[in-house]
Amino acid sequence: xxxxxxxxxxxxxxxxxxxxxxxxxxxxxxxxxxxxxxxxxxxxxxxxxxxxxxxxxxxxxxxxxxxxxxxxxxxxxxxxxxxxxxxxxxxxxxxxxxxxxxxxxxxxxxx
Numbered sequence: 783x784x785x786x787x788x789x790x791x792x793x794x795x796x797x798x799x800x801x802x803x804x805x806x807x808x809x810x811x812x813x814x815x816x817x818x819x820x821x822x823x824x825x826x827x828x829x830x831x832x833x834x835x836x837x838x839x840x841x842x843x844x845x846x847x848x849x850x851x852x853x854x855x856x857x858x859x860x861x862x863x864x865x866x867x868x869x870x871x872x873x874x875x876x877x878x879x880x881x882x883x884x885x886x887x888x889x890x891x892x893x
Contacts, residue, residue, distance in 0.1 A: 789850055790818055792868045793843050796861055797825045807831055821845035849891055851878040862890060
């Protein structure tokens with residue numbers, strides 16, 4: 783089982799990989815925000831798509847106790863399977879963006 787340090791490094795690696803992908807539209811930049819002390823990890827995208835301002839969170843992951851909480855996932859495939867593939871057990875991953883009643887229908891942690 784991973785230690786919290788391992789989980790942090792896995793999350794940061796995955797967010798960096800997503801940040802390296804340039805959107806196929808507009809002049810959009812990516813920025814990763816890591817707060818190891820508080821256990822907060824985000825990938826933000828910002829810039830311009832023609833005349834439209836783009837600014838928002840693409841991924842938001844928190845570490846709470848021994849659980850990895852995916853608070854927001856704006857990716858196409860989702861990062862939960864990537865976390866599992868990297869060695870984090872499903873029972874340590876909470877799909878925080880799902881209503882608590884619906885989490886029971888997944889094979890991930892409820893809370």
